[in-house]
Amino acid sequence: MNDALYARRKKVNALMFALTAACAAVASGTLLAILGYIAWKGASSISWAFLTNLPKPVGEHGGGIANAIVGSAKVVGLAGLMGIPVGVLGGVYLAEYGRGRYAFAVRYAADVMNGVPSIVVGLFAYALIVHPMKRFSALSGSVALAFIMVPIVLRNTEEFLRLVPGTIREAALALGVPRWKVTLLVILPTAGRGILTGALLALARVAGETAPLIFTAFGNRFADNGWLNPIATLPHTIFTYAISPYEDWHNQAWAAALILMIFVLLVNVTARVWLRPSSGSSH
Amino acid sequence: MDMMRPMPLPAVKEGAAPENAAIAMSVRDLRAGYGAAPVLKGVNLEIREKTVTAIIGPSGCGKSTLIRCLNRMHEAIPGATCDGEILLGGRNALAIDPVLLRREVGMVFQRPNPFPTMTIAQNVAAGLVLNGVRDRALIAETVEKSLRRAALWDEVKDKLDAPGVGLSGGQQQRLCIARALAVEPRVLLLDEPCSALDPIATGRIEELLIQIKDQLTVVIVTHNMQQAARVSEYTVFMLMGEMVEYGLTRRMFTQPADKRTEDYITGRFG
């Protein structure tokens, strides 16, 4: 081999390596930068009082975001209760029976829904619930978030169910177990870990959605008031405080953002740890 | 003189005469295929009760399709068709509820497939538990009995709560056999059960098949002719979707009636 050619190839190789490494660093560095900046700006405002107090009127110190935290928990929780079962069962249908044209349509629709802007989903929930009820409510916020969750959970469930080897299904069928029991009692538990983490990640994703909540849950400066009234949520509170002219509120916005980020990070890390293959399998 | 008295003659065991055994399953004019291509072209045969029947033949001859028709597992593949008659104790297996059929005709597959989320005991009991049996004592007793029949009890009796997938390949396959035996089927089908295993594990499974044939009927598909010769009383030779010859193993391997059988058994093609 030509020595000069070889030397040139080595140089190109090293150059490409450096280039790709730099891009990777930019990608991961962005996350670190965001986290770092938020932590820097928000950490000082976090205190136990901050987490447990209700917001105080402008100008007064000591306001907190307790209502937003509780509100997010309620809205996201109800959204999960509505969206996860629908998504999981839909995913079960697609994985078990999903070969015809109907299944193809469902799959296609779910994929498209994943791309619909969340504000459009919020408008839909507005038209569906807020307008007839003539009031903003936690319920409508949950419905909007559920609409966003369903296609995510559905496709994720389907993928994890398909990962279960067909031999498991065969083994269960060969024991004389009816098909629906095989799906529910054997396949679903086998894919359970993956499906659950998918649901968790979907929850973390919608926990940060702001746009649909603006005209469904609407936000509330006071303690929440049941499901049929407007309710405060973390992302919405961050939005409200960030665009206000008050510095105190700006600081609170940074702190609330940090809380939200910590929550999302925790869920992601938990999901990754859970999904790690156990050391006992002999595949 | 005492030394002149003849010694008592040692007893000679009479060879087994399975020709008179009752018929466990009979297949009449079985035609099956996937989509347009026919795989089985009118197969007729009879499976004798409490014997081991081996099905041999070159790749693509339809032996796996045949055995899967016997417990209707071929229906799990979309586009699969199956016509003809399969009689199990007088009822047509193709007409009754497949779930009920499979409780009487169990199957063990080529690659061991224990349920990954279940322990050893749970795996063996799966057939019972999934079908609604709740009696704990009965389940525990069945688990032990099935593991003994599968020659696995001694190796796992101290770790029944360990995950099923933690066992070696040969042990996993015996676990699958125990699991299939736990529902007390009349017929046990095995589709090349040893092809993924080493010779020692294979030998163990062959031994246990010879033991359990006293209690139920065994049908085994194998591409290993020596295994068929060692283990079975009856052999079925299939070629291109047809049943070429079927008879006592000891006769098929010493004087086959059909030249194609002779050529396959002596390795002239395959």
Added chain:
Amino acid sequence: MKRQFDADLEDLRARLLRMGGLCEEMVHYAVKVVVDRDDSHLSKVQEWERQVNGLHIDIDEVCLRLIALHQPAAGDLRLIAAAIKINSDLERVGDQAVNIAETGVYLLKEPKIKLGDIPRMVEVAAGMLKDSLDAFARGDVELARDVIRRDDEEDRLKSQTFNELVTLMQSDASAIQRGMDIILIARNLERIADHATNVAEDVIFMVLGKDIRHSAEKI
């Protein structure tokens, strides 16, 4: 599909046929010792005996090896089983031939005696031996059946010879020594015919898979 194993089986057949050929030669020259009263052939017969014994051991080894390594089935298995038995029968034929030659040498010390049916017995036995080996070489079931049918004649000739010689020995005590020798030679020839019959039965088993030994149905 030609297999390596087929070459091994050909080799086995060749060895057996060589052994058979040697036996035929041994019988021929052993008889010459008796009929021509010529002991020069004895050493030839003894040399061939050594070769036959060597082949006897070789062939058994080959058969065992083929069984262990190839797990033969069906026709191949029957060929090897037949080979083991034919091997044994041919070795006995060799022994019988040596006995004839050695008895012939003893006869040289005695005055000449009438051979009577001995030449006819030789013809039948040698013919049966040759034909049984041909039947093996060609897988010829009809020829094998024919060989088996001829055994009756050999038995009849032996009884005849026996009776004639007993009569002779009763009348002439000095003829007892050579009379007994002739009876022994007749016995040897009858045994050779029996072994040829065995070979023929083994050929039928090898080709048809039917075991006709000890059965009334021989046709």
